Amino acid sequence: MSASRLYLVSPERVAEYVRAGPVRDAMAEIARLAGAELTPLPPHPDSVCDAPPESLNEIPIRYRQELRGRTIYRRDGGEAVERAARAVASLTEHLLDREEAVEDLAEAMITSYEELNMLYALLPRIVTTVHASDIGEAIVSEASRTLRCRRVSLLVLNEERTSFRVLASRGLPVSVRNISIPVRSSIAGSVLIHDDLLVVDNIDARPDLAELSVGTYEAPAFAVVRVPLRAQGEPLGILTATERQDGGEFTARDRKLLEGLSAVGASALLNCRLHAAVHRQMMNTIQALASAVDAKDHYTHDHSGRVAQLSVATARELGITDDATCREIEMAGLLHDIGKIGLADAILSKGGGLTAQEFAIVRTHVQIGASIVEHVEGLANVAKAILHHHERYDGLGYPGWLAGEAIPLASRLIATADAYDSLTSDRPYRAAVAPEAAIEELIRCKGTQFDPAVVEAFLAVVQRETRVLEPACV
């Protein structure tokens, strides 16, 4: 008796397994036990067999509600063949399921790998900066690269959380780079409120969003994906990517990458805000200390503040752009006389009539000041600047008798600004000197008491400021 045939029209994904190998052998065995012979067919066979269609039965092979293949057998093969056909179909469905799972896993792995790669590239760039704009730049450029999008923007919330502004962008027209986007009536705002990823492939299909969109900025002609930035539950902004270079839609992988970016970006931005807050607090404390000194020394109001401001302006005039250095100069300017807190009022108020012993005490204010500031972590340079702010360029100052470049630059800047501000302010024992006379004095002491290069830069600053203060002659 010739064996009945059992045909398997194999689904595309698993055709390989069905043609040969252990899976095929197992299927053939199932068919053989039912007295049939398994004949695998390619996914889209031209014809199955010669038998008339009405004599055949089919078992569909489905996966995720889709018909992927089928088993075919002759009706007259009996119940055993039908059961074998069902078994083979079911086995194939399992095979498909496994294949899909492996593929999903591979996709997930690739995405994770890309995510890791991206984070590796990004982290060094954002952990070394405390500037929000640098962080924004890094995130936007990374998003544009990994998602292959021509247009990327990072919006950040203002303090009142009522509107967004563009922190960094790629491919945005200049006209919309400085606009303010209201939270209440914008797509970005709705993304933030719903706290969810938004993927739109065609804005026309979403009239609810089109209504919200803020002009050319928010109406995407192409697929767009937006993700909220949140750190420790705090909403910070929105990251948007659109205009894919290949014109395609966003995949699950893209969304995942964007979410990863937003998480990293959000914590970096939060970090940067905290850093700024800590810095502000520190500057406030330093300001308070400086005012305490100014009050004690009978100096006119805000002497330390002016010395700090003039010193920093002079530093910038000398071409110093490094923020950290300028901050140190500012703090040193504010705190240069902090050591006077430790001196007796009786001595300070004596002015010019000091004895040698009393003056020896006054001189210690530079060491006292330096040792006060030394205890604050990260202010070692500030302490050094305070210690040497009474050195003279020709080496006749104190406490180290340092000369020339051996004196820290911040100290040379402060020495000049301090002298100028003292001269141009009233003192209990003499009236203020006119700015022109004080300038002449600085020029006369150039190279002896003061660093000549610092004096030159200082004069440029003072002359510019005077011009700003006085209305220009017509």
Next chain:
Amino acid sequence: MKRILVCDDEPHIVEGLRHLLRDRDRLIEGARCGKEALARIAAACDRPEGPPDLLITDVMMPEMSGLDVVASLRSSDATKDLPIIILTAKGHAQDAAMAQEVWGATVVAKPFDPQRLRELVTAILENRLCPQVGSIS
């Protein structure tokens, strides 16, 4: 006529300064030690002409240092505003700060630039100098 008193225990320095600062309407006198300088100034104060217009003094001198001279002058009403230039080497920087910041003297490091010293003296005699710069003054 402006009167300058130069005080140094080295006669050739006195002579050198006299030569360097010489001018038509200047009278430059010398003193070989601090005591002599104080005595000359005190004597001048008793005369109608009053104290000199400028004292230039060295720091390192036997018996009485230039700083002692300045301290003594500043304790007297007649000379508390007398313009003073102190010539000093770097080894005496600590005292120089006192002279400048407390006593309002102008401190010049040795060796000095002759041209600059001449300009400084002219500025002082023409009353073009600011009150001294310093943390206390």
